[in-house]
Amino acid sequence: MRSRLFSATVACTALATMTSAVTAQQADRLGYYDKSREGWFWYQDPPEKKEPEEDITVPPPLMPAPEEPEAQDTEMPPATVATTPQMPAVGSVEFLREAMPKALDIATDNPTRENVERYLILQKMAIDKSEMFSEMSKMVSTGHPLLDEGRRRPKQDTFAKKLEEEAEVKKREVLSEFFKRNALIMFLDNRCSGCAMMAENFYRMQQTHGLVWQSISLDGTLLPDNLSSNQSFNAGIAERLGVDAGGAVFIASPPSTYIPVTWNPTGGAEIADRILLVAARSGLITDEVFRQTQAINPMIGSAPTVKEQELPPILQAADQFIKPEAITINGMENNQ
Template structure:
């Protein structure tokens, strides 16, 4: 009974809900319709709305400037040189040197009298030019003491006199030097050249008074008992750069050392090297060293002394420059003209 009484109520509520849904449908449809034209007049004519601002594009970062590596400028083009040099003046020495042999070969290939005579005349011209040059050469040398080699050193028997005087001066200078300098001899006992050098050193010690100190690289004496007061090497050879024996050094206490040779020397060569080494080291003065030379006057023309950087174009000016240089050398302090004997 109770179940039957509740069914009419359920149907009643369903009818009410359906009626409400139908009543709300027009309103929902109206809200979903798009807004009509006349309902949007508040937005402005033609609906000019301000467009949303667009952020300006971020400027691109500038690319780093390329690194420019400096390059050396291209080398200047070499001047164009005419491959054909100018022809020398006809019949000049240069022309004869370039063409005389050609005329000789032509005469050999075609020995007609004309060609042979032409070659012979050209040859005579060249010989006559050479003869005139030789004669003038001799006259100029005789008239200019700076060009005459007999001014520096006489010839013939007078040269022997000059050699004798120079030898006396050399011995005097060597004997003076021997009072303050000596000779070191580095040797090996099995070195035959060292044994051959020993008598020369003994003669030098006897004649000039030099003290000779022998230094044995192997700690053993020389054959024959030469220089018995030898000393074993204590590193001096390595410090002095000894690479061969016999090795000779000129030594001046307390610390002066000048190399002479690493090999055999005759007595004359040894004395000359001693003088040269002492002069280079400043142990003998220039005047003493000059007196040991067999020269009357040292008229050496040295281009390294105060010569100008440009050469005069005028031959007379160029000649005057060279003569002035020769005179300056003759009057220099190391000249021997004032102290050396003149040739009779």
Template sequence: MRKILLVALLACCTVASAQKTNNGFFGGKEEGWFWYKDPREAQVKPLPTPAPEPEKKETPPAKEPEKPKEEKLSAFSVKWIRENLDKLRDIAIDDPTPENVRNYYYAQRIMLDKADKFATVAKQVVTSDPYLDENNNYPFATAARASITRLQNDAKKEGLKHLAGKAGLWFFFDSKCSFCSMQVSTVNHLAQTYGFEVKAITLDGKTLPELKVPVVRDQGQFKTLNLTITPTLVLAVPPKTFLVISQGVLSDSAADERLLTVAATQKLLPSEISRQIDVYSKGVLDPEDMNSEEAKALRDDPKAWVEYLQTRLKTKY
């Protein structure tokens, strides 16, 4: 009996406790047998609402590039003449009616009259501007030209004598060479007229008649200088510069000119003598004058670049 009472008492306590907490099986009796809940259901998050796509703006059609406006030619302008004169001539030749021929000759008359007016003004401008008047560079008058020529010849002689004091000449020859014998007079001329110290170098160990300069045997100089034929003249400039003047026969005047040309190229002469020799260089602009940074900056301003050229030309006289 006592056991029965004890079991009943425990059952009552369990029921009371379940009803009080409302968490037991009896508290969820409305759910029936489907009381189990999956814990993952509480963790499921709603999917984010996709953002609306941006509206596509319609691109306006591209504008067609504007066609350049055709330049209207002024009647009787140089450009008009250039474009029409040949056409008018061809028309007149193909169909030589009085009207077509007259049209061509009137167009030609316009061109000739323009050229005449240009020549008149050009003459006035050139003769009044010392930097444009070529008579100031090299005079046109016969007497003046003769005087300039005499001064130029004197300067050439002075230049060759100056060069003879700074350099010597090597004369390569072979006694069997007929042209070498012809060159002897020129070699003597350079030595006696200007004072060049000439060393005659024989390739076969023999000398030449009429040769009035010291003769030495070739010690390999001919091959070292890559020479190929005789007679040969070489300008020897101390300490180690050798300049070939000619390989072959030269006259006296031709030898003088070649020596002066080499001297000018190598800048072996004083500038004053060089200017007197090269009379045509007076008043001539150098490439450095026209390619300077200052000149490039003035290309779009005619007044500025004319003044620039006048300033440069002033130093050339």
């Protein structure tokens, strides 16, 4: 059975091959005239070969390129070159100002002969320089019309004492005239151990200068009658003037001005000088009259003045803070 099927298959294959060969031979025998339908052209264009269509793909829209940031000035500052500070000239004042403290520290921490000797030599150099400067200062100022202080006060005691005697006479005259228009008020209490001594000084000034004064007791304490016959008790004036302890002295200038002279017991010579200073500051005596009471001649020449500038903000704030608490020393009005 299998042999039959195989024989049939072989036969079909041979038949198909023979048929294809006959068809090819017949096509070759067709002559030129048999192909007249194809035209009289010498050459027949072969059929055009269609090229494969290109795959045209539309590219996606281009995104705008990001803007580059503007170039900034990135120049580096010039590098600072570390320089060694230049040492001052050896032996100069600047050199001694820097060397002496260091030499002293080293000599104190380690007091060897070399360390101590080093410091003492440097110290002597400074002292010698100061002495040389002092000698030259005397040489320059002696007889100089502006620098010679002998024009203001003699250096020899005899002549200086003579100037002081003349000033004391002038003080007595000025104070005697001053007490014709003004008086003193002294506050006392039992805690003021020096008030009695100060009252004795006022009693003597009453005899020599024509002083007019009154004592006011804060707690009922009174002075002996032989020292003061004009005594009173506090009726509120001490509180208005800020007095809370004995020893305070005020100038009483009519009609109702009180000026502090001292807040504690003060000797007779000092209290007289204070009265003159406060009177000149308050305008109760002129500057010229005040200078006549001093044992020194007026200043030669004048010091330059600088135009006052606007206060910095911190001082303006300070003024606002302290002014409510400040006491006007030029005069305190009594509202009584």
